[in-house]
Amino acid sequence: MAAPLLTVDDLLKQYDAGGDEPLTVLHDLALTVAEGEIVAIVGESGTGKSTLLHILGALDRPTAGTVRFEGTDLFAQSDEDLAAFRNRSIGFVFQFHHLLPEFTALENVAMPALIQHRSLDAVTPRARSLLELLGLSDREEHRPRMLSGGEKQRVAIARALMNEPALVLMDEPTGNLDARTAEPLHREIERLSGEMEQTFVLATHDPSLARIANRALRLERGSLHPLSVPDAISPASDPDPDDTAPER
Numbered sequence: 001m002a003a004p005l006l007t008v009d010d011l012l013k014q015y016d017a018g019g020d021e022p023l024t025v026l027h028d029l030a031l032t033v034a035e036g037e038i039v040a041i042v043g044e045s046g047t048g049k050s051t052l053l054h055i056l057g058a059l060d061r062p063t064a065g066t067v068r069f070e071g072t073d074l075f076a077q078s079d080e081d082l083a084a085f086r087n088r089s090i091g092f093v094f095q096f097h098h099l100l101p102e103f104t105a106l107e108n109v110a111m112p113a114l115i116q117h118r119s120l121d122a123v124t125p126r127a128r129s130l131l132e133l134l135g136l137s138d139r140e141e142h143r144p145r146m147l148s149g150g151e152k153q154r155v156a157i158a159r160a161l162m163n164e165p166a167l168v169l170m171d172e173p174t175g176n177l178d179a180r181t182a183e184p185l186h187r188e189i190e191r192l193s194g195e196m197e198q199t200f201v202l203a204t205h206d207p208s209l210a211r212i213a214n215r216a217l218r219l220e221r222g223s224l225h226p227l228s229v230p231d232a233i234s235p236a237s238d239p240d241p242d243d244t245a246p247e248r
Contacts, residue, residue, distance in 0.1 A: 005166060005199050006033040006056065011065035013051055025051050027222040029065070033167075036197035038189065040204055040213035042227070047219045049203040050095065053169045056201060057090045058082045069167075087115055091160035091168040095175065097152040099144040099159075105131060105151075106140035109158045116163070123162070130158035133188060135181065150177050157185065161192075170202045174209055186212050 011029035014022035025048040033039055041049055054060040055067060058074050067074045069089065074082065086092075091112075099108045106127050107114075113123040131140050134154040144152055154177070160168055174182040190212050192198035204210055216227040 004032045005035045005037075005070060006031070006201075007066075007068040008032070008056070009066050009068075011052075011055065011067070012063045013048070013055065013060075014063045024222060026055075026062070029223050031056075031217075031224055033199060033201060035166075035199055036193055037215070038193050038200045038202065038213040040202045040210040040216045041219055041224070042204065042210060042216060043219035048222065049219055050171055052219065053094070053171050053201065053203055056167075057092055057169045058086055059092075087112060088163070089166045091163065091165035093153075093157050093160045093168070093173045094171040097144075097156040099152055099155060101144050104141050104143055105136060105147065105155045108144070108155055109162055111159060112162045127158070127162060130161055131155070134158050134185065150181060153177060154181070154185075164198075167199045167201065170200060170204070172204055172206075173202065174204070174206045179208070182206070182208070 008031040011026050013026040014024050017023040043049055055062050061075050109127040109130055110120060110123045131137055136154055157173055186209060189200055210216055217224040218227050
């Protein structure tokens with residue numbers, strides 16, 4: 001049997017809360033993700049879903065524990081090596097799109113490939129095809145200020161897929177999309193997982209997105225607990241309407 005793509009053991013994440021005791025967000029957390037799998041992570045706002053995704057994507061270091069990607073201990077590496085790893089192997093779609101305001105939609109999508117010193121001419125066909133996939137073929141020359149919130153999020157999704165990463169991490173990727181716009185994205189996630197063994201870890205409150213997952217896990221009290229997919233979304237996991245800050 002092939003080794004898992006991602007393995008997390010005994011993960012601990014604490015923050016200095018300014019008191020005698022640190023704030024513990026994640027503890028004794030274990031997770032294994034197979035290649036080509038879609039894993040949905042649900043939980044109440046503030047439980048640490050974003051913090052977990054940041055660690056899985058090597059954007060933040062854990063307080064203790066290990067994260068192994070294809071058998072390699074990520075946090076035994078230098079910050080420089082981790083930056084190269086993220087560009088090569090991880091696609092990110094987080095709560096905020098983080099588009100570069102001076103670049104067009106097409107250039108924003110192409111940016112992960114341009115960081116690898118590939119030419120814009122060489123990567124434009126893939127960037128253009130991703131924009132078309134997400135219904136933005138008529139927006140490729142628009143800069144972020146000319147796009148709606150939902151359009152900006154779709155550009156961010158296309159950008160995450162640009163380098164064909166081994167793992168795509170998505171934090172509420174359909175939060176700014178209506179049902180009609182979100183449905184093609186759901187189908188594309190399923191297709192990439194099934195046909196190309198693209199791996200996804202999704203943090204979501206969207207029931208229709210959680211239901212396409214192979215597994216659903218609830219993050220509660222710092223640890224992950226398995227759920228049946230139909231029960232993955234419950235009223236307790238609905239987001240606060242004004243909850244726009246990154247979770248910890």
